[in-house]
Amino acid sequence: HNGQAGLVSGPLKNPTHEYPEEPGIDARDFQIAGHALTDVQRRRALDSMARYLTYKRDHMLGYQFSQDTDGSRRDLSRFLDFHVNNMGDPFDRGGYKPNTRVAERAVLDYYASLWHAEWPHNPKNGESYWGYMTSMGSTEANLYALWNARDYLAGKMLLKTKSDGKQTLTYVEPETSPKNEKLVTPVVFYSQDTHYSFGKGMRVLGMYNVYGAAQKFKYMNEKCPIGDGWEGCRDGVPSNKDGEVDIDKLYKLVKFFVEKEHPILVSLNYGSTFKGAHDHVEEICHKLLPLFEPQHLEHELTFGPKQKVTRRRFWIHVDGALGAGYGPFMRMASAEPHVFHWTPEVTLPAFDFGVRARTKKGKSVDMVSSISMSGHKWPGVPWPCSLYMSKVKYQMAPPAEVPVIGSKDTTFAGSRNGFSPLVMWNALAQLSYSDQVERCRIATELAEYMERRLKEIDITPSLEVARTPGSFSVRFRRPNARLLAKWSMSEVGDHVHAFVMPSTTREEIDELVYDLQTSDAFIEPA
Numbered sequence: 001h002n003g004q005a006g007l008v009s010g011p012l013k014n015p016t017h018e019y020p021e022e023p024g025i026d027a028r029d030f031q032i033a034g035h036a037l038t039d040v041q042r043r044r045a046l047d048s049m050a051r052y053l054t055y056k057r058d059h060m061l062g063y064q065f066s067q068d069t070d071g072s073r074r075d076l077s078r079f080l081d082f083h084v085n086n087m088g089d090p091f092d093r094g095g096y097k098p099n100t101r102v103a104e105r106a107v108l109d110y111y112a113s114l115w116h117a118e119w120p121h122n123p124k125n126g127e128s129y130w131g132y133m134t135s136m137g138s139t140e141a142n143l144y145a146l147w148n149a150r151d152y153l154a155g156k157m158l159l160k161t162k163s164d165g166k167q168t169l170t171y172v173e174p175e176t177s178p179k180n181e182k183l184v185t186p187v188v189f190y191s192q193d194t195h196y197s198f199g200k201g202m203r204v205l206g207m208y209n210v211y212g213a214a215q216k217f218k219y220m221n222e223k224c225p226i227g228d229g230w231e232g233c234r235d236g237v238p239s240n241k242d243g244e245v246d247i248d249k250l251y252k253l254v255k256f257f258v259e260k261e262h263p264i265l266v267s268l269n270y271g272s273t274f275k276g277a278h279d280h281v282e283e284i285c286h287k288l289l290p291l292f293e294p295q296h297l298e299h300e301l302t303f304g305p306k307q308k309v310t311r312r313r314f315w316i317h318v319d320g321a322l323g324a325g326y327g328p329f330m331r332m333a334s335a336e337p338h339v340f341h342w343t344p345e346v347t348l349p350a351f352d353f354g355v356r357a358r359t360k361k362g363k364s365v366d367m368v369s370s371i372s373m374s375g376h377k378w379p380g381v382p383w384p385c386s387l388y389m390s391k392v393k394y395q396m397a398p399p400a401e402v403p404v405i406g407s408k409d410t411t412f413a414g415s416r417n418g419f420s421p422l423v424m425w426n427a428l429a430q431l432s433y434s435d436q437v438e439r440c441r442i443a444t445e446l447a448e449y450m451e452r453r454l455k456e457i458d459i460t461p462s463l464e465v466a467r468t469p470g471s472f473s474v475r476f477r478r479p480n481a482r483l484l485a486k487w488s489m490s491e492v493g494d495h496v497h498a499f500v501m502p503s504t505t506r507e508e509i510d511e512l513v514y515d516l517q518t519s520d521a522f523i524e525p526a
């Protein structure tokens, strides 16, 4: 239509843009313009979408999205009659009353307990947890972790609680001068297997990884502390073949930047994107703590106006987008096989707020500052959402009390999804810890089954099947585009992965194995 006022033409019938098409979906059925579609037109479009999604749901093996939606439609469709919005801090009442904060807080408490945080949230207790459910996926939770860490490490504003329990904003801004710039410029360490959205977050926040910091602060003319050279750190800290961060190289790089007086931000994967690997969080924390003593542990920063604040100058974040959802239950089963009647193939590393290390003087230090987890991966919420969790003592100052929403707001967004907390709550409320362990057992057995069946496929060249122990991701050589689309495969180089989730079935695996044995499975049509 020409955008003029008055009569407008009907929907365009011949799209001028060549959008990517999906078989079974005709873009022309979905075009909308000046005239409303008839009910028949709308229903035809929606029916075609339902048919398309049904097929794709039943053939989705390529992403770590559980396809079971835990009865959300059955139990929660009535809530689509409400305009819920959890804007503001989840622990405030907030001015917008159609909200589901009580469910959000219950979900946060559930994971705070599983992740060994002090709960319930208590603004007067710096050691107690604080967190919120995001409107985006773990990309938002990781972005928030980077932002929280950056401002904490730079000595920026923090929520403070006065003796009378009232929360005030203590304005702290480091008295930086050019010579002090390094004091407030954190260097971000993460493995090369880290999700690409982490790099997005760093660009948004103007933060530096090892390579960027070496460039900005002109360390490139010094010998890189790891053999790979500075170029070898461009995309993060090198990983091993299983997708876990190389601990020795991480240590050497962190040591280099501690000695340069930078604050240190380390993000560790727990269930990495492609290989489903678990960084050894507890071992890494124990190895790094001596580097942080004493200057990075109790560092006094002089702030204006003439305030001194003691801060840590390191932050350990755990990107548990996938693994923070199952990790607690896998570790429960490993710790008490007699209770759960199953022992996982490996004991996954400790990863949460319960990880502590001892200083040289024997003082016990809590090491993990924040955790992110996607709700739409292991738990099965049918759209992107996540949890961000940290501690009150690290919580950033909100913009001053926000009268318009009747709440302080330390979350990232303005309006916040209030439906996700309800879906998460409903999913969690149906399952006991034993049920959760059973989900892990079934998924593990299916991952082992998939690995075994794929390895039985005798083709040349080999399928190169691989699975990191303890991972639900089975990797193999990339098949043709038709099979990639059929199974929604995620590819890295000339390999793909199939992720086994609680919704995966043996039938799906058998059909995938059949497909991979067809004569053209690895041949692209001319």
Ligand SMILES: COC(=O)[C@H](CCSC)/N=C/c1c(COP(=O)(O)O)cnc(C)c1O
Pocket: 062, 063, 064, 065, 136, 137, 138, 139, 140, 142, 194, 195, 197, 269, 271, 272, 273, 274, 319, 321, 322, 374, 384, 385, 386, 490
């Ligand atoms: C190829 O797989 C992906 O890109 C998925 C997102 C789609 S679900 C697989 N992973 C997202 C992800 C993210 C980003 O989470 P989302 O924003 O929820 O997609 C953060 N951290 C890790 C370790 C991740 O694996």
